[in-house]
Amino acid sequence: MTNVTVLGAGAWGTTFGQVLADAGNNVTMWAIEPEIVEGIRDHHHNGVRLPSVAVLPNNMTATGDRAEAVRDADIIIVAIAAQFARVALQEFKDLIPKTALVASLMKGIERSTGKRMDEVVTETLDLPAERFAAISGPNLSKQIADREPAATVVGCTDLDNARTIAAACSTDYFRAFVTRDVIGLEMCGSLKNVVALAVGMARGAGYGENTAAMIETRGLAELTALGAAAGADPKTFAGLAGVGDMIATCGSPLSRNYTFGSNLGKGLSVEEATKVSNGVAEGVPTTDAVVALGKQYGVATPLATAMSHVLSDGISCAQMLSELFDEGISEE
Ligand SMILES: NC(=O)C1=CN([C@@H]2O[C@H](COP(=O)(O)OP(=O)(O)OC[C@H]3O[C@@H](n4cnc5c(N)ncnc54)[C@H](OP(=O)(O)O)[C@@H]3O)[C@@H](O)[C@H]2O)C=CC1
Numbered sequence: 001m002t003n004v005t006v007l008g009a010g011a012w013g014t015t016f017g018q019v020l021a022d023a024g025n026n027v028t029m030w031a032i033e034p035e036i037v038e039g040i041r042d043h044h045h046n047g048v049r050l051p052s053v054a055v056l057p058n059n060m061t062a063t064g065d066r067a068e069a070v071r072d073a074d075i076i077i078v079a080i081a082a083q084f085a086r087v088a089l090q091e092f093k094d095l096i097p098k099t100a101l102v103a104s105l106m107k108g109i110e111r112s113t114g115k116r117m118d119e120v121v122t123e124t125l126d127l128p129a130e131r132f133a134a135i136s137g138p139n140l141s142k143q144i145a146d147r148e149p150a151a152t153v154v155g156c157t158d159l160d161n162a163r164t165i166a167a168a169c170s171t172d173y174f175r176a177f178v179t180r181d182v183i184g185l186e187m188c189g190s191l192k193n194v195v196a197l198a199v200g201m202a203r204g205a206g207y208g209e210n211t212a213a214m215i216e217t218r219g220l221a222e223l224t225a226l227g228a229a230a231g232a233d234p235k236t237f238a239g240l241a242g243v244g245d246m247i248a249t250c251g252s253p254l255s256r257n258y259t260f261g262s263n264l265g266k267g268l269s270v271e272e273a274t275k276v277s278n279g280v281a282e283g284v285p286t287t288d289a290v291v292a293l294g295k296q297y298g299v300a301t302p303l304a305t306a307m308s309h310v311l312s313d314g315i316s317c318a319q320m321l322s323e324l325f326d327e328g329i330s331e332e
Pocket residue numbers: 008009010011012013014031032033036049079080081082084087088105106107108139140141142278279280282
């Protein structure tokens with residue numbers, strides 16, 4: 001029996017814990033908040049972050065004790081809001097078993113450093129690259145919590161380790177593919193959130209499918225160019241973690257990023273949209289990091305730049321859309 005520990009009992013962390021439990025693993029959730037720990041451990045319920053699931057599986061428990069959480073773990077899954085991953089993981093640095101594999105569900109770029117989560121996790125835990133995996137795909141948590149069929153991609157430079165993690169999270173409703181392209185998965189997952197903010201904003205402002213499709217395809221071109229410059233395999237962007245996640249996230253009010261954008265499009269301020277957000281909208285802090293990465297790699301990032309002007313300067317949706325294009329006629 002494999003012992004899997006999930007750090008962070010948010011909506012996706014808890015849902016993924018359920019997937020792992022359904023796959024037959026012993027699952028331990030670690031959370032800071034005592035209310036969440038007690039809820040999962042004593043009542044098999046996470047009423048704070050995943051109230052839609054009435055009863056979590058029996059082979060899923062929780063603790064607030066860091067050492068106890070990871071002591072016997074074969075696999076550790078990190079599901080903490082990206083901007084807090086470094087500070088949270090520092091506390092685990094000397095506790096992680098020397099043979100454990102560590103996988104990240106997070107989709108964001110650290111704003112203060114411009115680093116991807118693979119960089120943040122390996123650096124903070126002093127973990128060799130071959131023991132780190134990124135997990136990314138079209139994975140809206142509520143639908144997977146309802147056990148609707150879905151798939152994801154597990155990326156690790158060591159394909160055998162990717163396969164081990166993929167096997168640990170495979171169930172009759174959840175399928176995991178593997179890749180070596182960790183950078184591609186990280187860039188897809190992080191950058192599509194910025195695109196979802198823009199699509200949500202356009203939809204919230206009342207625009208239709210043509211506008212959404214325009215933003216999505218221009219966004220895909222932008223994230224492919226930036227990802228390739230960062231070292232990703234461009235093929236990854238056409239797969240589940242790229243186009244797949246873009247379709248799911250940009251088309252669903254279940255996405256926190258889409259909904260955040262939609263609220264901006266309806267006229268809410270960034271502060272107001274943050275207040276009503278049902279969980280972390282990673283695209284918000286990631287937007288500026290994408291702009292900075294674009295400058296670092298010499299890649300144009302008109303979409304992220306326009307969204308940055310929305311978030312920092314409060315420009316309108318129409319202004320944001322007009323900033324996406326040059327004055328002249330350009331080749332697609
Ligand atoms: N929800 C989804 O559908 C999907 C989410 N993701 C990604 O997974 C990651 C987690 O998302 P999700 O679980 O949905 O997010 P939630 O907003 O539901 O939860 C965020 C998690 O981060 C934790 N956290 C925040 N700050 C700290 C801190 N300082 N120390 C420790 N823990 C902290 C929260 O703990 P606490 O509850 O105690 O505040 C909570 O467990 C994100 O990067 C997201 O982009 C990826 C695919 C799908």
